[in-house]
Amino acid sequence: MKKRLFRNFYTRPTLEVAKDLLGKYIIRKVGNRKLVGKIIETEAYIGPKDKASHAFGGKITPRNKAEYLKGGHIYIYLVYGMYWQMNISTYKSGKPECVLIRAIEPVLNDYKIKNQISKMNKFLASESKNTNQKLKLTNGPGKLCRWLKLNKSFYGEDLTKSKRIWLEDRGEKISPSQILATARIGIDYAGPYWSKRKWRFLIKDFKKYLAK
């Protein structure tokens, strides 16, 4: 079962979407091949009240305006002058809420990639090390954008319509007991009230490969 996610998925309350994105698949078409990754870590940003949000206080700039689009659009921006970060707008038009995709698990469905990885893993003995090696490609927001070949050209892209990137439900159900909620990463500047809110969500099984 492979079903593209449509508008009604994204326009729900942001915290729901952030949790439900776990276990969904990002499909990225590059030429005639597909890069596929399972979402395993997300973070919710709920402006304008959220001090950690780029839209805190209702601020609108050319950089953050995509946050205000109705659910299902890409908000992508550069950090540290070199890393892109992919967010998905959520909720209604005019509401600056989004979900940052922090980590995915590569799905090695492409022959060439399988080949690369099997070479890479040739000298690694255990299954757990193989998994670790694979995840090293995409276990951070900057890394996954690099792997999926995402950049500014995806700014504002509509995930419900795009022919080069979309999300799929492949029938995988992540139960609440498999979801871990923690404080968001790297936003101490927002002060304790906001930085302590447990708006980061991850699949427990992958915890050991993700940021602490």
Added chain:
DNA sequence: GTACAGATTGAG
């Protein structure tokens, strides 16, 4: 025209 952020990464 320019100071500076920055929701990171990777090396040590």
Added chain:
DNA sequence: TCAATCTGTACT
């Protein structure tokens, strides 16, 4: 733990 790295952004 901490420094590298750099350009887009948001101001003057």
